[in-house]
Structure formats: structure tokens, C-alpha cells
Amino acid sequence: MAKTKKAIRHTLGDRIFLTIDFFILLVLLIVIAYPLIYIFFASFNAQVTKMGLSLIPEKWTIQGYKAVFEYKFIWSGYRNTFVYTLVGTAINLFVTICCAYPLSRKDFKGRGVIMVMCMITMYFSGGLIPTYLVVKDLGILNSMWSVVLPGAMSVYNMIVMRTYFDTQIPQELLESAQLDGCGNLNFLKSIVLPLSVPILAVVGLFYAVGHWNSYFNAMIYLTERDKYPLQVILRDILIMNTVDPSESSMDLSILQSMEERQNVMKYSLIIVSSLPVLILYPFIQKYFVKGIMIGAIKG
């Protein structure tokens, strides 16, 4: 990335290349950014169906947001997603550390066997129904555990973490700790983990965003509406178009503006549901990049 400080003089061919390069990237920038900005403004537009291509609304409104927050299941969905993300990520990190740390220890016998055991699950799985039957037999259907437990560890993330432990924690630390009579658990807790905050953040974020955005497991395993996470509620409203009128105080008497309202509500809903990730995104972006790069080292 940083090796652009080469010869200042470019040949004609290089200048043509760089010009084309610049314009391609500019077009890409617009194509990616425009829809995102459009949604943001559309969520405030009182006449969203007549919006066309223009961005800035003629008449601003917060009707969409009002409708969203008056819808009962948005709140329960938000709360559920928050809980599932928090509990899920905590479980993910715990299981991942428990797996990654012993595997990073060269003196740990059986690391080969356990590594193979993990790798197999990356390429082969029992599939949807057998997994469903296990969840059912455990008696955790329609509970939070059915959403957070089946994916308690991602082998990919575990490898990323193991690679970090492997390369960033000096072997001498372990040796001197052992000489001082420090046990493995103590060493992990008071030396390895404090030194690994960056990777814990990266892997934690990978998991948390995954939980926040997932809908499929919740859709399969949960049956009661007030247990649904936000994404399943969103699916009902945005894709299935089922807003239960009795649940919302949307004024049904004005049929003409119904479509208008529904549309602006959809845009508002997209913003509201993506907001936490959108706000965090610029800050967490570099951690994700770092995580992918650590993963790439292992290959």
C-alpha cells in the first residue's frame, strides 16, 4: 500500500494507466456510496415515492422513524438482538480462547488430533436437519441457547487467534513463568490475555457483527415472536411486507399516504437497524482489516 513513493516521473503509459485507475475507482466510489446516502435521505423524505434520483428531500419528515418506534416488535427485537449478541459473543470468545490457547502451545500433546478435528468441520458438516434434531433433542428449541450455542466457535476465527498467540507471545515468557511456578491457567489469564487485547477485539468484533446480522438460525429455531431478534422482525416487515396494523399506530384512514408511509418507514427501519454497526464501522474497520491479515498469514 505504501510503496507509491517511487519515481516521481511517470512515463506516458503509466500516466494513462493512473488516469484510468483513478476514474474506475471514482466510479466505484460513487456506485457504492450513492445507494447508502440515498437511503439515509430517503428515510427523512416526506414524499419518498416522488423522490426520483435527487437526494435532498423537498419536505423533511420524521414520520418514518415515528412509525418504526411505535411498532412494538422493533423494541423487543432490538432488545433480543442486543442480548443474543452480548451473550453469544461472550460464549464465542470463551470457547475460542479455550481452543486456541492450548493449540498454540508447542508442548501440548494432541494438538494435531484436535486441529484435525476442527478442520474437518470446516469442510464437512452434518447439515441442516441433523443439526436441527440435535438442538431439538437438547430441548433448547425456541430459547436463546438455540441461537447462540450451535455456532459457539468458528474454526476460522480460532485459527486467527491461535496464529496470534503463536507468533506474538514470546516462548521465553512461558519458560520464565513456569520457573516461577506459574500454572497454565494463571499464565493464560494474567499474561497471555492482557497481551492479546488486539486479537480479542478483532475476533470479538467478527463474532458480534455476525450475531447482529444473522437471521437464519433464529428463523429456524425460534417460534415465538417476542423472542425474535431484530433481523427476523425486519424480514417480516421489509421483505414479507407484513406490518400488523393493530401493532402500530399508523393512520390507516388516509389510504393515499399509506404507501408513502410504508416506504419511508422501510428506509427508516433500514437506518435504525443498521445504526449501531454504521456508527461503529469507521472505528472498527481497521480491526477487521487487521484480523483478515492475520488470518491470511496462516493461509
Next chain:
Amino acid sequence: MAKEKTKKPRKTTLVQGIRREIYKNWSLYLLVAVPVIYLIIFKYVPMYGVQIAFRRYQPVYGITGSPWVGLEYFEQFMTNYKFWDIIRNTLSISVYSLATFPLSIVLAVLLNYIPFRKFQKTVQLVSYAPHFISTVVMVSMILQFLDTRNGLVNVLVTTLGGEAINFMGRKDLFYHIYVWSGVWQGVGYSSIIYIAALAGVSPELHEAAIMDGATIMKRVWHIDLPSILPTVMIMFIMQCGSVMSVGYEKVYLMQNSMNLEVSEVIDTYVYKQGLTSTMPKYSYSTAVGLFVSIINVILLVTVNTIAKKASGSSLW
């Protein structure tokens, strides 16, 4: 026993060795027990449960108590009138997606040579962003933008004098919509790994090439691409290994009664047959899922072997 031990202290049997090892590192085994138990319950028990594909599974009899029917369900799937449709749809979507695979490499190269730092950072920041949008929101954005009457794209089409297109109802457009919305969402993020690989290319090679008067195009072709080839191969093999399992979460949300003929893929079919119908066909849909898994594994091994022979890079 104790006497014997004092006589030959060096010689230990396997059992003693294991015992000593566990005694020394018991806490590591305790830690690793957590993921092992997790893997066994949620990954290996389902793998054991896959045998219901060969049985007429009834919950009352349990997995091993249900009668063995052999390949009956596989035959049932392969002779189903939808079989070829589903296979064709699945392959079309995944091969089409696979064909857009080089785009993220191109993006990485383009970003790598752009001399304006600020601009480069902005493009990166913006192009990674769509990756963080959830599938549900992504699909609803597609539906909003492609809406026949008010959608952004149709407004553009009608402004240019064209006729509004019912995008989601057109069978011939489904794959394009699926794949290109996927490119929109993923091209930036999947370029990260190649950007990292390009940053690792030795600067001396470039300096030497510049001295020899090589243009950027030449350097990309003769230095950058060969250097990042191992990374590219690994990513390509991984993609090939999942050719039969397309992003069913997105496909499922994009399905409607008008496009179902081209949008039903194996995974959505498995889900519908197994869990949503009033008479859940557990065994049948497990068989279909297993069929896919086997093909995926065969493809992965094949591609991996070829890649190993041809370029020396492989997954294992």
C-alpha cells in the same frame, strides 16, 4: 510395581506417558475440553445423525431404531422432476459468482497503484462498508431500489425514456441481480486480503523493474500477480469447495412465486422440505443435503490436488 519403577526409571509405558502428560498439563486439557465437547455435540453428533439419510427416520424410534432403506431417498431426489432445475440453478449461481472472483484482485491492484493517499483511504473505507450490511437489509435494499413503480433504478430507466422493468419478476434477471448485488456488497471487503498480499511484495523487485524501464502494467503482470498467486490460489480453492452451497440465506429472501423456477437452490430446497412443510421430510432432506456435501468435498479435494500439482499451493 514400585520396585520395578526404581529399577528402570527411564522406561515408561504409553499409559504412564499419557498419565504423566495429563498430570503436567491438566489445565490445558481442561481448557481444550470445552471446544471438544462443543464440536462433538454440535458438529460430530449431527455427522453421526447424517445416517438418517439412509433410514426412514421416525422420531419415536430414534436414529438407529429407524428402518434402513439404503439409497431410497437419494433415488427419490435424483428422479424428482425438480432435480435438474435445482442443480442447474445452484450451479448457475455459484459458477457465475465464481466468475466475478477476479474483480476483487483487480480492485486491490488499482488501489495499490493510486498515488493519492487520502483518496485511496476513502475508497477503502467506503467499499468495505457494504460488507457490514445484514442479508435482510441487503435484500430489502434490492427490493426497494428495483421496485417497479418507485425504485431508484426504474426511475432512472424511465427518465432515460425506457419502460419500467419488473426486475424481481423476471426469471432471466435473477442471477444477474443476485451476483452483482453480491459484488456490490463484497468486492471491497474481499480485496483486503489481496491488498495485504500486495503490500508484502518485495520493493526491490519493483525498483529493479523501474530501473529497467518497466511500465506499471508490466510490473503488475510480471511482479505483482506472480507474487500474490499463492493467496489467489488458496482463495480460489476455498471458493470451489463450496460450489454446491450458494448463499442460501440471501437466495431464500430473494425468492418469490414468479422467480422460484430459477431461484430454488439445493439449500433452500433442503430447508423447505425438511422444516417448513406440514409433513417434515427429515430423511429426504438430509439425503439431499448429504448429496451436496459429498459433491463439495469431492470438488474441494479435486481442485486442491490439481492446484498442488500445478502451482504448489494447497489447503493441506
